[in-house]
Structure formats: structure tokens, C-alpha cells
Amino acid sequence: MLKNRHTTISLIVVILFGFVLFYIGTDGFKAFTAETARLKELKEEKPVFPQVTMEDSKGRTYSLSEFENKYVLITFLYTSCGTVCPQLEKNMAELYERLPQYVGKEIVFLSISFDPTRDDPDRLETYRKAFGSDGDTWRMARIVDKDELDLLLERFGVIVIPDGNGNFTHNSAFYLVDKTGRLSEVMDYTRIEEAADTIATLIESEKGNKK
Template structure:
């Protein structure tokens, strides 16, 4: 049976995490499955939308078509002036990127989305990315406050104050519609394992 956009939207609205302060209890360390069976591509596009974001190189990116479609993705939320968890999470994902090797940027994308789009311009994000040796396929994303808010709302990353952003790491396979959530400070080896086994039967 073909799954439509309303069904996918309802499933993800229930499944993806709501924003919570970084100090709250972390999700299960082994990763928690948060979506159902594979979803229709049109439904996924309708849910995630092609809202325009801007990457660290100043290039516009359509959220679903350019960043999600047809690949596995890791998504987390930061703001560059953060003095707490953000540098730790991003450094940890740099180690994940190294473990993924040449797969990063091809079949697997890493997306870092700011929760402070007013201050985190592409130039600021580019400098932030350089601190962590972000390679090909790792996009640091900003945009208009309205567009960023829309995307964060779809992903459960929306927050009233940047410092209250969630430390969740979302791992998804947009070919199958399977999603997991863990923390962005999970062991890099565990994160790579989750990426590789996201579609395994529970």
C-alpha cells in the first residue's frame, strides 16, 4: 500500500524528538528507533519540505532534495557561540567523519543546523567548521529565521533559546524511511555502527 504524506507526517511528528534542554536525560545510548516501515519518497519530500537553507559556503540548499534524498544522514543542532556542549558534540562528529572515511560526503551526509540563525551566518559557520576539519559532505546550515525554524520544527530541534537546544543526534536512511536517535556525544564507533545497521530488523 502506498504511504501518503499525511501518514508520514503523523508518524514523524510522533516519532522525532521534541526540543529539550541539553541537560535533560539523554536518549538510550544504543540508539532508539523512531520511525516505522519505509516511507513513500513523495511523502518524505512533503514532510521534510524543500525549505531553503544556506550552507557554510553561502550556497542555497533545498532541505529534502539537496541534503536528505537518497542517502543516509546524521543531523544535530548547535550554535557557534556555545561554550557548553556544542564544541564537544561537533568534535565528536569529526571523529565519526574520520571513521566513515570516503563514505562521508557520498552515501552519508552530516548536517549541522544552527539554532541561532541571526548570528550564525555562513561566514561564521565556515570558521566554526574549519575548527573541526569538516570535510566534504558535512554541511553547516543556516538561513532566514523563518526557514531555519521550519526545518527545526520538522526535526524536533526547535527551541525558544539557543542554549536550550537538544543534544540529540538523528540518524536516518531516506531510502528506507528508517530513523534512529541517540546523543551527539555517543562513542564515534557506536554512531558508525548505528549508521551501518539502521535497517537491521529489531
């Protein structure tokens, strides 16, 4: 009887200890996965978009200052992707269509390739046309300099793992950069309506504060 009691107490202690470790490890149950933890950290840190030079499908080169005084909605992709990226950009196109009153005025869209060797301007131009991007208020670009590209991916928590066969395993989201060049929101790319509402609310709130 006493032995069973000790066994029960030991089991309870182990469970409680594990519970505490889980609580600490998940930051109070707010981060159940590495991806959730990454998103939580990004939203808290709000990193600044670094100084990088982008080249778009028209062969134009510029930095983020090209979109001064505008929000920039960003996706990261590679055009050879046959899985996530086409759906990501399809959803980007739908989000673009949901915000006509803001596009070009308060917000621009930007799809950045992390496969700059293959995704030259001609290839980006083909991809742009496939998704109905106008090449102006929604641009597709690459960052040729590897160090600059790596810095941006690291700062925004974008994980890109080559498989050795020309493909990549990577995470995907909608990244919203505010008018100061700081990451404002990271949104689930599958929740298009929710993302549209978030963006519209931010823009309208800013307009209201200026009155």
C-alpha cells in the first residue's frame, strides 16, 4: 500500500515537473510549435527591413525606400516551386483584389524570390503575368547579393532549406511592413479575408489618427 502511494506521488511529481517545463518551453502555452514561437517573436521584435537592393521583373533596381510612405505586403517564394508558392501567390492575388481602394495609394505588394540565380528578370516577368501582377503596385523581384538576401531572410524569420535538387523547403506567410520600414504584421497566407481586414483596419486607423 505504502509502495503504491510512493509510486503515485512520484508519478504526480513527474507530471507536474513536465507541466512546468512545457509551460516554460512554450512561453506560457503561447508557443506550441517552433513556427508559432517564431511568429510570436517576430511580432514582438518588429524587425526593420534591411538595406538591400532588389531587381524586379522589369530589370529596375531599388531599395525599400522606393515605396516610401506606403505599407508593403511581402511574400517570399521561388518560381520553380510546384507546391506552396503557386497557392501563396494565388492568395496574394486575391488579397490584392480585395483592397482596391488602398492599392497603390497606401499599400503596394512585393513578391521576393530567394532563388535569384534562376529567377532572373525574364523568369520573374513570366511569373508576374501568370498571377496578374501589374509590375508596379505589385512587383516581383529578386535580391542578387547573397549576403543581403540572407540578412533579410534571417531578420524576417524566413526559413529556406535547399534539398540539393533545385527545390527548397520553406515557410510561408504574408509579411506587412509599415511606412517606417518595420515589420508590422505576419499573417497566415491561407486566411485571406482575415489578412484583408487586418490591413484595412491598420490603414483606416492611421487615417483616423491624422484627422
